[in-house]
Amino acid sequence: MTSAAADRRRAFPPNWPLRIGLLVLAIYVVYAAQILDITWTRFLIGIEHGERFLSRMFPPDFSHDKLQLLYAGMMESLQIAILATVFGTAISLPLGLASARNISPAPIAWAARLFIVLCRTFHPLIVAILFVKAVGFGALAGILALTVASVGFISKLVGEATEEMSMKQVEAVRATGASFMSVIIMGVMPQVMARFIGFIAYELDSNLRNSALVGLVGGGGIGATLFTAFQRFDYDFVLTIVISIIAIVMVGEILSGFMRRLFQ
Amino acid sequence: MDASAPQQTRAADGVSRSLIIRNLRKEYRAGVPVLKDVSLTIEGRGLTAIIGPSGTGKSTLIRCINRLVDPTSGEMIFQGQDLATLRGKALRQARRRIGMVFQEYNLVERLTVIENVLCGRLGYVPVWRAWLRKFPAADVDRAFQLLDEVGLGDFANQRADQLSGGQRQRVGIARALMQDPDLILADEPTSSLDPKTSFEIMELIARRAGERDIPVIVNIHNVELGRRFADRIVGMSKGEIVFNGPPAALEEKHLLAIYGGEGWLE
Structure with missing residues (x-):
């Protein structure tokens, strides 16, 4: 039985190059964000600045x-x-x-x-x-x-x-x-x-x-x-x-x- | 097709409208000739129909004559010049004496009918006249007259892409005549048309060219149509001429030689 299942042709074989590519991209995004010092705190402070800026426009x-x-x-x-x-x-x-x-x-x-x-x-x-x-x-x-x-x-x-x-x-x-x-x-x-x-x-x-x-x-x-x-x-x-x-x-x-x- | 015939034609007519093709060869890919040293004399009048199966070099032959295709070797003597060697201005001046009618009409779709007909004068008028559409009044008058002759007098200012196939081919014929040609080439002028329109178009070409004494070379798939309107039939097969004679002399055995097989003749 198991051998029959293994022999079955696969309609959707795993796309290993794509998987590896996505993994590499994910790692790079984290690395680049760290290098550029992009943190959640900075983002929150930024929003505060933006609010003040917008309020001065009106x-x-x-x-x-x-x-x-x-x-x-x-x-x-x-x-x-x-x-x-x-x-x-x-x-x-x-x-x-x-x-x-x-x-x-x-x-x-x-x-x-x-x-x-x-x-x-x-x-x-x-x-x-x-x-x-x-x-x-x-x-x-x-x-x-x-x-x-x-x-x-x-x-x-x-x-x-x-x-x-x-x-x-x-x-x-x-x-x-x-x-x-x-x-x-x-x-x-x-x-x-x-x-x-x-x-x-x-x-x-x-x-x-x-x-x-x-x-x-x-x-x-x-x-x-x-x-x-x-x-x-x-x-x-x-x-x-x-x-x-x-x-x-x-x-x-x-x-x-x-x-x-x-x-x- | 003997060697003395061309000499005779040329000597008799001087600068006639006859065309002498000698050993014309065309290879699109080296070593694979589409035309195998074709020799053919077209007399300065009448309609010559070239028949033969698809891919046999009929179109190539006709396109070599006005150099839309450059032959690999051979010569084509027309009005004292070898068309095969002409370049630049000399080629353009030879082309303007050779009208061409195309299978798919090849009108400039976005131009009006009268503009398409006047395209036949482009070899004669300077560029600025074409640019400003300031064609000489005599040319414009003649364009209208030709449109009347092909039965499209009321369509002068319509855009070409609004016409039916038969009407477009009539414009194509008027454009060719507008060139005041000494030779008309027609490359499968009826292949995209229904049988009745095909007949009318062939009749129009034969009549309008005939009354002006312009020789016509026409490639045609329809043997019956060719037989009906041609003064001479040239049969081609595999890049060679296998029949050359009056329509009456074209017999079944010739058609066999031209097209091969026989079931289709039943």
Whole structure:
């Protein structure tokens, strides 16, 4: 009897590599927490700090001079986001097409890919720090940082969209004797354009959010306003800014969704 | 198919619309030829139907002619040039004289019907005209006229992806004619269509090319359809030409040689 049971084929054999992997992970988590001195006591103290911080935020400060500061910061962020989106997507279309291996010669495609990877390597925040060092505090640094981020993101998507398009349609245009650029314009762009516009909408949305971020490191806009408010312990104004950012981001998301549907 | 025939055709017609293929070979993988040194003369008029089983190199042969596929060796003499060696601008200029109709129509789906037809002028007009859709007025007039000819006059501003298969292939034919071609290639133009539409499409190709004296080379699965519209039948099997003659001369024994087996002939 026992031998019969042992011979039975097993539907769910134990996955030893997975078990060992999970065990190792558990040990590492405990070890890392100890090294970083993460303890329950510290967590409780932290919560107390947080409570005090939150209570100082209420009620949000809607006084006239603060609203003026808020408006100026918001407008600058909007400008940063829109300019970065325009510059970024304008560069992304040709760069993305150049990176598509089905229409671009291999050396050009690889060079374009390398450049895109470079643009994507660092978080927009780190790129912003670099540009603040290079061109100084203010909106220009923010615009440049978000442009780089947009190029990295949109040209990658454009490249992928181009590689997924129907080569049959391109082939037919090529067969008419069309030049390379004419093939791009009449065979490739019609297939990629609808998605490209979707990417623009998405990127505008994302730049709107990130424009608040780059201000924290000196890239101008509402982020700079927020940073100043933090440093001056104006926590009630901080809350006003945070609420406004959330509102703007939501409006941006609705707008970008609308834009995508419009050009479907 | 004797050696003197090509010379004769060329000498008689000068820069005619005839096409002389000599020893055309294509290997996608080295040592595995899909086309085994095919030689074929297409006269400067009439419809030549290439029949043969799937995977026998019919498509490859047709695609070599306008260089969508690059042949491994051999030559294709057309209007005094060897199409096999052309590159860059010379190749594009040769291509614009060769219209092509595809099995799956290959229209640019997101362009309108009239834009697709005008694609046939891309070999002639500069890029900026295509970019701004500022095609010469004469081209636009002709595009509308061709759409009337293929029976789609009312569809000019519809997007190509809204058309049925038969309608799309009519646009494909108009696009090919728009090139003002000296040769039309049709790669299985009816394989995705129902029998009635297939007949109509073949008739349309034969008529519109015939009245312009444009020679047509068409790959076709349907032997009866080929027989009906072709002035000449070329039978291919395993990368070689095994029959070449008028439709009337195509007999059962030839079909056996082309397709093999015999049960299907019952």
